[in-house]
Amino acid sequence: MGYKINLISDTVTKPTKGMLDAMMQAKVGDDVFNEDPTVRELEHRLAQMFSQEAGLFCPSGTMANQIAIKCHTQPMDELLCDVSYHVYQYEVAGYGFLSGLAINPLRSETGKLTLDLLQNEIKPDFDWLPRTKLLVLENSLNRAGGSVYSIDEIKPISNWCRSNQLKLHCDGARLFNALTATGDNALEYGKYFDSINICLSKGLGAPVGSVLLGSKIMIKEARRIRKALGGGMRQVGVLAAAGIYALDHHVARLSIDHEHAKMLEQALRQCEAVERINPVQTNIIIFHLKEEVSPNAFIEFLHKHNVHASMFGKRSVRFVTHLDIDKELILETMEVLKSWKPE
Numbered sequence: 001m002g003y004k005i006n007l008i009s010d011t012v013t014k015p016t017k018g019m020l021d022a023m024m025q026a027k028v029g030d031d032v033f034n035e036d037p038t039v040r041e042l043e044h045r046l047a048q049m050f051s052q053e054a055g056l057f058c059p060s061g062t063m064a065n066q067i068a069i070k071c072h073t074q075p076m077d078e079l080l081c082d083v084s085y086h087v088y089q090y091e092v093a094g095y096g097f098l099s100g101l102a103i104n105p106l107r108s109e110t111g112k113l114t115l116d117l118l119q120n121e122i123k124p125d126f127d128w129l130p131r132t133k134l135l136v137l138e139n140s141l142n143r144a145g146g147s148v149y150s151i152d153e154i155k156p157i158s159n160w161c162r163s164n165q166l167k168l169h170c171d172g173a174r175l176f177n178a179l180t181a182t183g184d185n186a187l188e189y190g191k192y193f194d195s196i197n198i199c200l201s202k203g204l205g206a207p208v209g210s211v212l213l214g215s216k217i218m219i220k221e222a223r224r225i226r227k228a229l230g231g232g233m234r235q236v237g238v239l240a241a242a243g244i245y246a247l248d249h250h251v252a253r254l255s256i257d258h259e260h261a262k263m264l265e266q267a268l269r270q271c272e273a274v275e276r277i278n279p280v281q282t283n284i285i286i287f288h289l290k291e292e293v294s295p296n297a298f299i300e301f302l303h304k305h306n307v308h309a310s311m312f313g314k315r316s317v318r319f320v321t322h323l324d325i326d327k328e329l330i331l332e333t334m335e336v337l338k339s340w341k342p343e
């Protein structure tokens, strides 16, 4: 609590003055009756941006992912993903609890799935096996250190899904970071997926909210599931207004967070505590400490110098750059890293 430089996640941002003003001025209605104009505007806008028919404002990325999973499957089906993905690691086995699914988490080296890895993973049609029905891709990849899938990598996977009757969902919690890094076009990107979850509360800096995109039929069902999960919200245009503000003001600036991440990567290269750093492509930096460095001592050292970061595995640390970290704070963090000395 209360560290000057908080690199623990891009979820820690506080709404800016401009965002708060937009929230104060939002036109609202009861969204359970589909009568909140600001929510409808946000849903419509994101759907159009990503070539999808409709959108659904959800309280969290986890709920948006879980609703998508439920829409695309029946109990006793199977979901494919990489072992590092959020849907497998951090959503409390919601695929089993909420959708009655089996999961097949594949082990890629980089977190990025390829046709080579996927090709033999569709289960044959036997009475005693689950049916493989859904593939989830995460973009950008959180646990892999913010690396990204490009459209060229997704295209063959999407074609393969379509020819094998698998649905394809994108956990795009940080999709705008990924598109900023690849330069890919959102309109084209969206065409390869049956559904997309876009978080507003990560790099985009809104206090809450995710939008699930999909076909009109899917989103109609998704509304019912959201209600069953207790995610139907009332005059929630005040929150959707923060999302619209973020689309207008915080997408174009994501490249600044990426530049800051590169600066930290440079400093980490010179930091004596660091063994290696995962390739940095967006706003996430994952680095690994040398054998002789105590992870606790390293984190304490950062804390002592007002830098907040988290362990990400036994000997790995994650930094995430974001809206509330300006260049000055990055330079200060670089100085802190430079000053690290073994005990």
Ligand SMILES: Cc1ncc(COP(=O)(O)O)c(C=O)c1O
Residues within 6 Å of the ligand: 059, 060, 061, 062, 063, 065, 086, 087, 138, 142, 171, 173, 174, 199, 201, 210
């Ligand atoms: C890749 C990814 N997907 C989904 C989520 C879930 O978002 P939320 O925390 O809003 O449930 C996160 C959260 O950090 C995430 O990193």
